[in-house]
Amino acid sequence: xxxxxxxxxxxxxxxxxxxxxxxxxxxxxxxxxxxxxxxxxxxxxxxxxxxxxxxxxxxxxxxxxxxxxxxxxxxxxxxxxxxxxxxxxxxxxxxxxxxxxxxxxxxxxxxxxx
Numbered sequence: 001x002x003x004x005x006x007x008x009x010x011x012x013x014x015x016x017x018x019x020x021x022x023x024x025x026x027x028x029x030x031x032x033x034x035x036x037x038x039x040x041x042x043x044x045x046x047x048x049x050x051x052x053x054x055x056x057x058x059x060x061x062x063x064x065x066x067x068x069x070x071x072x073x074x075x076x077x078x079x080x081x082x083x084x085x086x087x088x089x090x091x092x093x094x095x096x097x098x099x100x101x102x103x104x105x106x107x108x109x110x111x112x113x114x
Contacts (some may be wrong), residue, residue, distance in 0.1 A: 006043075009033045013047050023048075028064040035067055 023044070030040040037059050045055035052056060053107050059065060060072060088091045 005033075006035070008040070009035060010043055010047065013043055017047050023058045024062055024064060027059055027062045031064050037068065 006090060009064060012033075013026055014031065021029075026044065026047075027040055030043060036041065041052070041056040041059040045052050048055070048070060050058065060069065083095050086097065
């Protein structure tokens with residue numbers, strides 16, 4: 001998406017947010033206008049003030065992007081497996097990671113209240 005179009009979409013997203021639209025409506029609007037998942041969660045973060053992790057979760061777990069969720073999950077599993085295998089094969093290659101869910105979030109996804 002070019003910068004001019006993105007600014008126009010951002011203006012409309014601000015209007016939607018200020019009018020009380022929920023995350024799903026905003027995410028749907030952004031996808032209809034051609035924003036990627038990454039562009040969408042960055043814009044959601046900017047417009048709503050959500051932190052990046054919550055904005056990303058709101059986009060990735062949205063109904064709007066449900067058709068892409070399984071692929072995202074598989075990519076993450078494949079990446080984790082590849083890192084584990086590299087750690088086992090090469091003693092000089094070390095990447096460690098730890099995932100801890102945000103305790104403030106419910107198990108059903110980001111809080112959609114304002």
